[in-house]
Amino acid sequence: MIGCDALRQIKESNVSGIDALKSALPRASWTEDQDIIAPWLTEWRDKYEGQTPIMVMPESVDETAKIVSIARENSLKLVPQGGNTGLVGGQTPQGEILVSTRRMSAIRDVNTVTNTMIAEAGATLFTVQERAEKHNRKFPLSLASEGSCTIGGNLSTNAGGVHVLKYGTTKDLVLGIEAVLPNGEVFDGLTDLRKDNTGYDLSRLFLGAEGTLGIITAASLKLFPKSGFIQRAMVGLKTAKDAVALLDRCRHGDSLTMFEVMPKIGLDLVTTHIPNQTDPFQSEHQWFALIDWEADTELDGNRIAETILSPAMESGLIQDAVIAQSSQQAARLLSLRENMSAAQKHNGASIKQDITLPIDKIADFLEVADKAVDQVVPNCRPVAFGHFGDGNIHYNIAQPIGSNRDDFLSQWDLISETVFDIVGEMGGSISAEHGIGIMKRETLANRAHPTKMALMRAVKQAIDPDNIMNPRVLI
Numbered sequence: 001m002i003g004c005d006a007l008r009q010i011k012e013s014n015v016s017g018i019d020a021l022k023s024a025l026p027r028a029s030w031t032e033d034q035d036i037i038a039p040w041l042t043e044w045r046d047k048y049e050g051q052t053p054i055m056v057m058p059e060s061v062d063e064t065a066k067i068v069s070i071a072r073e074n075s076l077k078l079v080p081q082g083g084n085t086g087l088v089g090g091q092t093p094q095g096e097i098l099v100s101t102r103r104m105s106a107i108r109d110v111n112t113v114t115n116t117m118i119a120e121a122g123a124t125l126f127t128v129q130e131r132a133e134k135h136n137r138k139f140p141l142s143l144a145s146e147g148s149c150t151i152g153g154n155l156s157t158n159a160g161g162v163h164v165l166k167y168g169t170t171k172d173l174v175l176g177i178e179a180v181l182p183n184g185e186v187f188d189g190l191t192d193l194r195k196d197n198t199g200y201d202l203s204r205l206f207l208g209a210e211g212t213l214g215i216i217t218a219a220s221l222k223l224f225p226k227s228g229f230i231q232r233a234m235v236g237l238k239t240a241k242d243a244v245a246l247l248d249r250c251r252h253g254d255s256l257t258m259f260e261v262m263p264k265i266g267l268d269l270v271t272t273h274i275p276n277q278t279d280p281f282q283s284e285h286q287w288f289a290l291i292d293w294e295a296d297t298e299l300d301g302n303r304i305a306e307t308i309l310s311p312a313m314e315s316g317l318i319q320d321a322v323i324a325q326s327s328q329q330a331a332r333l334l335s336l337r338e339n340m341s342a343a344q345k346h347n348g349a350s351i352k353q354d355i356t357l358p359i360d361k362i363a364d365f366l367e368v369a370d371k372a373v374d375q376v377v378p379n380c381r382p383v384a385f386g387h388f389g390d391g392n393i394h395y396n397i398a399q400p401i402g403s404n405r406d407d408f409l410s411q412w413d414l415i416s417e418t419v420f421d422i423v424g425e426m427g428g429s430i431s432a433e434h435g436i437g438i439m440k441r442e443t444l445a446n447r448a449h450p451t452k453m454a455l456m457r458a459v460k461q462a463i464d465p466d467n468i469m470n471p472r473v474l475i
């Protein structure tokens, strides 16, 4: 919890700006009550704890513009926040004003001719999915945090999730955005046009910008036809290399939508620590893949799974397979994967990396990285899982059994740099889908090409010369 003295100092140095905000906004649009604010100052991994003198909660784009204008006039710094599920500390204020977008959550329009939806930034991903479904459409972004994360957060982190191999990341699912710029003006890039070659694609600048260029207030999202049937299967494998080989066999037209991989240590954590989770296999396997195919009918789905998995089993590539026979069984299989992060909280401290690699390098990476991190912290336990279908691995390293938690966590930077060196040598990226935030800001500055950093700084300087938007994040 924040010290009272620190908070008082922050308040005193910003008193006129904070007073200006309070008198300009309706009473429901701000709070200084630290008990109400507290849950929004800690995050999922308990890695960052924030502080803020005031949380503002605009209900509309006009109110957001008013907040930003007052902030600019009074030299206040702002941190936008949606669902607070970000994993790199970008949404946690350290004395800045916290701008919560959660009250701006309307679905302004659904158009089934243009196949688009205009959603406000504070709408949760789940609300957007549900609304699409009501119109017999699909919004294919899917993350384990979808009940809490918001569309504004998804856009600002360019979230990935489990369907990237077919539908791409959030960037691929957006036609344009509306945002309040650091000077208080509103940029209206909402459009349902699929073609619009009229210069720079300004909306895209804000995607993955992590709140450093403005506050996204709404977005025009692409909708897709709803799948007739989703066939899910889970298979047991000997090695990560076999998982990558299976991925190639699982591609069947464009029906493959999900290919997630988990190691035995990860599945064991889920079945041990999360209620109602069971290993679907009788015998023991070292690796597991969870696979979805979209099909027109259940019969087609079954046929695709059988056609692909039977020969893979006969050739010894996979050791065992469960083909879901009901929606309940399919949900149970998915929940094993979705609980992977939650289960790791019961496994002592973890040093977590969200990295991406060329898919054909995944198995080599795991072999090299497992040895390298063991050199840094002997007997540490890598739990490598995630979206192998698009090259994204959550390479989480758990503390050695019986070791001291703080001693282990003090190795965070050393382990990370060791992992990033290997990622760099293999042509990967230090951030696949979680972003840079404050966690990887230094690393990005040290490792990104100087031309890229110079361009990013030039964009930031042009749009936010006073550095009022999320000033400690990304660059």
Ligand SMILES: Cc1cc2nc3c(=O)[nH]c(=O)nc-3n(C[C@H](O)[C@H](O)[C@H](O)COP(=O)(O)OP(=O)(O)OC[C@H]3O[C@@H](n4cnc5c(N)ncnc54)[C@H](O)[C@@H]3O)c2cc1C
Residues within 6 Å of the ligand: 044, 079, 080, 081, 082, 083, 084, 085, 086, 087, 089, 090, 091, 101, 121, 142, 143, 144, 145, 148, 149, 150, 151, 152, 153, 154, 155, 156, 157, 158, 159, 160, 161, 162, 210, 211, 212, 214, 215, 216, 217, 341, 433, 434, 437, 470, 473
């Ligand atoms: C259990 C769990 C599973 C997850 N799985 C995945 C996954 O599979 N794939 C994935 O990509 N991520 C995943 N995440 C991370 C997280 O859910 C995503 O990054 C999500 O997009 C964040 O949305 P949010 O609304 O919670 O954003 P927040 O956490 O509130 O903010 C994240 C960043 O976006 C900025 N921001 C938020 N809203 C706005 C806005 N309206 N305008 C400008 N800037 C804004 C913030 O300042 C911050 O920098 C997971 C997280 C958890 C806890």
